[in-house]
Amino acid sequence: MMKTRSALIFGYNEFALEIADNIAHKYENITIFKFDDESKKRNGEKYSVASFDLSDNWDVLEKKFDMENSVIFCALLDDATNIFLTISLRASFANVSIISLAKDKESANKLTMAGASKVIPIVQTTASIISDMLKKPIVTEVLHNILYEKSNLKIAQVCVEQDTFFAGKHPYEVDWKNIYKIIVLFVLHEDMSSEFIYSSKASHHSIKNGDKLVVVGYEEDIKLFEQNVGSRYE
Template sequence: MSRLDTLIFGCGALGQEVAMQLAERGIEVYLYSDDLDEVGALLAKGMQAAVVDFKNDDKLRDIGIGRWVKRIFCLFSDEPSNLFLTLSARALDADLKIIAVCESAASGQRLMAAGATKVIDPYEISGHRVHERIARPYLVEMLESSLFGKHIDIAEIEIPDHSRLNGAMLNDLGLGSLFNLIIIGVVDLELGRELIFANSGISHRLDGGDILVVIGPEAEISRLKRAVAENSLEPASDSGDP
């Protein structure tokens, strides 16, 4: 088996769904479970799955945790298993990204305490979507068909150290007039993982390693990515937006 840096634990409906979505984005994964039947069903479907006893740290190390694996998904259907796996994996690798599923706010807190990087509550999100659908139907339709649909993408673009944008003020870039894009904000990893919103009123000085978060049509995004990579962007001299 080749070394993949993404593993999914739990071969239920959730695990399959995530594996499929990742495959669509070109990320290959292995699925692991301690349930023989589940693994068998996945193998029959042609997915890469294997049985592993996740309660045994040596077995976890054998499949790459603490060595080459960069992120794991804990998607067992029961919370204790997810919690146990999160704890074991965190103990093996302090930098591992652990994404876990939770079923309530309380279990989310437990998973975070156990060392999960990100806890996602599918029910919370679904409930929120249903509510949004009721409260703001047009908006949801727009977001569904644009953000999740084919037209518009959200992307992050890292600014290289040698870029000409290095040192420019975010508000002065005037990217909005050069590209059909909306800049949502920027993340300065030196300041933390918080997203600084472009319209917050505080202009941010860009430097190398900052990550721009933009929304727009796919073609425009790749144009911007190309421009940043080729370093052909010039910070506008006049202050861009009125």
């Protein structure tokens, strides 16, 4: 049987279904794993549903899915069970990307310690969106439009791979706005940490081949920029 690039979602609840709906286009296969005490059946079941138990041997997953290129979501509603599940999966799969949901920040820290690659604290995330909507409505709208593709504005990471006129210059010295109609916000280091272009570190950094720039602009302008300087990673 051919192994597929899959999204494995643990938890059979509305969070899991929303995640499945949002990532369906990215993965060849989406499997939802139902914990013992979760509801039996939901309306309009679109995804394959399997059962699991915390005592399961996770190595069997490797036989079925291409774990190197798959992603795991731990979306159980009980934080303690979710932490146990995350740590069990991390013990079996050292390199797979595990995204876990946590109720609050305390559980989020524990999930990170348990080996989750990314933790989404539900309460804090919801609250922070609400506060942002009230405190900075325009910023929130613009950022949402960028993030959720409601406008042509994009944020992308472009790697400088060709000889360009700005090689050797400091990022803030280049008139990105007028030449490429884009805005360069950050320079990425090799360890993926980012430096704002006006920060003191970045201002002492001269652009060279292999540098990664985080740019914001319209889709077509970013494409042009990327053709001129190198490759792109959205």
